[in-house]
Amino acid sequence: MNQSNENILDSLSLPFESVLLPDERDKLYSSTNKVEYSKRDIIIKQSARVSEIPLILSGLVKISREMRRGKNVILRIAQPGSYLGLSSIFGSDVYEYSVFALENVTVRFIDIETFSWLIKKNGLFGMEVVKQISADNIFNINRLSSLLYKQLPGRVADIILYFSEDIFKSETFSIPLTRQELAELAGTTKESLIRTLSEFKHDKIIDMNRNSFKVNSMHIIKTLSRLG
Amino acid sequence: MNQSNENILDSLSLPFESVLLPDERDKLYSSTNKVEYSKRDIIIKQSARVSEIPLILSGLVKISREMRRGKNVILRIAQPGSYLGLSSIFGSDVYEYSVFALENVTVRFIDIETFSWLIKKNGLFGMEVVKQISADNIFNINRLSSLLYKQLPGRVADIILYFSEDIFKSETFSIPLTRQELAELAGTTKESLIRTLSEFKHDKIIDMNRNSFKVNSMHIIKTLSRLG
DNA sequence: AAATGTGATCTAGATCACATTT
DNA sequence: AAATGTGATCTAGATCACATTT
Numbered sequence: 001m002n003q004s005n006e007n008i009l010d011s012l013s014l015p016f017e018s019v020l021l022p023d024e025r026d027k028l029y030s031s032t033n034k035v036e037y038s039k040r041d042i043i044i045k046q047s048a049r050v051s052e053i054p055l056i057l058s059g060l061v062k063i064s065r066e067m068r069r070g071k072n073v074i075l076r077i078a079q080p081g082s083y084l085g086l087s088s089i090f091g092s093d094v095y096e097y098s099v100f101a102l103e104n105v106t107v108r109f110i111d112i113e114t115f116s117w118l119i120k121k122n123g124l125f126g127m128e129v130v131k132q133i134s135a136d137n138i139f140n141i142n143r144l145s146s147l148l149y150k151q152l153p154g155r156v157a158d159i160i161l162y163f164s165e166d167i168f169k170s171e172t173f174s175i176p177l178t179r180q181e182l183a184e185l186a187g188t189t190k191e192s193l194i195r196t197l198s199e200f201k202h203d204k205i206i207d208m209n210r211n212s213f214k215v216n217s218m219h220i221i222k223t224l225s226r227l228g
Numbered sequence: 229m230n231q232s233n234e235n236i237l238d239s240l241s242l243p244f245e246s247v248l249l250p251d252e253r254d255k256l257y258s259s260t261n262k263v264e265y266s267k268r269d270i271i272i273k274q275s276a277r278v279s280e281i282p283l284i285l286s287g288l289v290k291i292s293r294e295m296r297r298g299k300n301v302i303l304r305i306a307q308p309g310s311y312l313g314l315s316s317i318f319g320s321d322v323y324e325y326s327v328f329a330l331e332n333v334t335v336r337f338i339d340i341e342t343f344s345w346l347i348k349k350n351g352l353f354g355m356e357v358v359k360q361i362s363a364d365n366i367f368n369i370n371r372l373s374s375l376l377y378k379q380l381p382g383r384v385a386d387i388i389l390y391f392s393e394d395i396f397k398s399e400t401f402s403i404p405l406t407r408q409e410l411a412e413l414a415g416t417t418k419e420s421l422i423r424t425l426s427e428f429k430h431d432k433i434i435d436m437n438r439n440s441f442k443v444n445s446m447h448i449i450k451t452l453s454r455l456g
Numbered sequence: 457a458a459a460t461g462t463g464a465t466c467t468a469g470a471t472c473a474c475a476t477t478t
Numbered sequence: 479a480a481a482t483g484t485g486a487t488c489t490a491g492a493t494c495a496c497a498t499t500t
Contacts, residue, residue, distance in 0.1 A: 065369065067377045068456070075369065090355075091362025096369060119355050126354025127318075127347050133358060134319025137365040141293065141303065141324060144372035148415050149295045152491070179460060187376050192491055194461060210460095210500090228296070380469070407482060420469055422483060438478090438482095 014055065014110070015082060015132070019124035028118060031111035037101040039176075046098040050089045052109040056080045059105030060167070060176060064184065065097045073147075074185040075140060077102070077167055083110070086133050102176040147187040150228035155186045156196045157224035160206065164215055171215040242283065242338070243310060243360070247352035256346060259339035265329040267404075274326040278317045280337040284308045287333030288395070288404060292412065293325045301375075302413040303368060305330070305395055311338070314361050330404040375415040378456035383414045384424045385452035388434065392443055399443040 014032075017025050034057070037043055043054055046066050056078055063075045063084065075097060078084060088096040089112055119126040147155055159182065163173055175182065183193035200206045205221060207214040215221055242260075245253050262285070265271055271282055274294050284306055291303045291312065303325060306312060316324045317340055347354040375383055387410065391401055403410065411421040428434045433449060435442040443449055 087362035087365035091366045120351035123348035134315035137315035
């Protein structure tokens with residue numbers, strides 16, 4: 001299953017390639033190379049000089065900002081099919097966050113020079129990049145400002161919604177993160193995250209067993225998320 | 229002074245126009261119109277359908293996200309010379325935040341259709357837009373994640389640094405915001421903001437008189453910012 | 457042994473209720 | 479009267495110190 005899944009995703013076309021001319025498309029493909037990672041491997045390291053654009057072909061990754069030793073904020077969980085680190089590449093000269101494999105992950109790396117050349121040469125491609133970075137920016141503003149003003153139950157409801165609606169598109173799912181990582185996604189400590197999840201379970205809002213979750217009352221989760 | 233200042237800035241070229249051909253430049257200019265605002269006026273309203281790109285020609289504005297009735301986060305203070313709301317325009321179909329005039333402000337509005345057409349037609353223009361949105365994104369990630377994990381003295385030191393280094397480029401400055409707004413910039417309440425500023429004053433780190441500030445020890449402010 | 461979980465305690469900053477200043 | 483500021487009190491969630499589970 002894992003393999004066939006990887007094969008399907010490996011044959012993914014590069015995002016935005018539909019707006020490219022055949023020779024542009026060939027040039028873009030020829031500037032890429034593919035790497036396999038195992039669970040917990042680091043794919044890109046915050047503060048390293050930017051050199052390539054990673055595109056996840058299969059597997060989930062976490063995008064994490066190291067605030068200081070041992071203190072991290074997980075910005076988002078990324079799925080196959082979108083370019084990562086675009087805003088670091090064009091708005092900085094170092095990666096502004098780290099990317100880690102949460103499971104076995106295949107990554108295609110794209111050369112920055114070729115990518116930049118394409119933005120300048122093909123305006124439709126440039127427009128797609130503009131849209132992608134804009135959507136990333138709005139996602140970040142939304143998530144981080146919610147973390148900033150919502151109380152813990154609202155933030156934990158948010159991450160349950162995030163996995164259920166955005167990542168797994170199901171009310172039953174298994175989260176490939178430790179409790180510590182879930183806490184970094186909710187902007188809290190592991191103890192507080194654990195207590196809040198336990199309360200949700202006690203109140204029958206969710207079922208939870210290790211990393212398996214089931215949302216029993218999506219309505220209550222959404223209310224908690226909304227009220228913050 | 230105010231008037232001559234406005235005249236200088238009014239003659240600002242549009243950002244990125246240097247990469248445009250003469251006819252592109254003319255088309256861009258012809259799609260704009262200019263509006264004057266007074267202190268406290270709203271320039272763009274969160275959740276309104278996006279229609280134009282505002283470019284501040286003179287004066288300072290606050291970019292503010294309304295989280296719920298009466299609960300706001302100020303994302304940043306914007307100065308003359310950069311396009312606002314780009315990521316809302318290309319990543320959403322409504323403005324993701326409001327923009328208010330902090331003093332008398334002149335704004336040139338640019339038609340979105342013309343702007344989009346230029347991104348697609350002229351790749352160099354597209355690349356400039358990509359760079360601007362990327363830099364905005366990194367700024368937001370930096371600021372919001374700092375608000376998320378730093379303690380209050382570090383956050384207040386951050387906003388003092390922000391005004392001193394980014395906005396006014398001086399150790400003496402007058403902040404055109406109420407204490408409530410400063411609190412929204414620091415992610416706290418007005419009472420806590422006032423107390424923290426009073427402590428800084430008591431400890432002789434800053435001088436403060438109404439809205440006039442002077443940084444006495446930039447070193448301590450930077451240390452507080454760094455230690456968070 | 458590393459991750460998960462629990463109970464006791466602490467504390468930064470929010471909230472509340474006013475007084476003072478502009 | 480709206481903005482600024484102060485003091486008293488409260489509380490959400492952090493921290494600490496372990497026990498339990500995988």
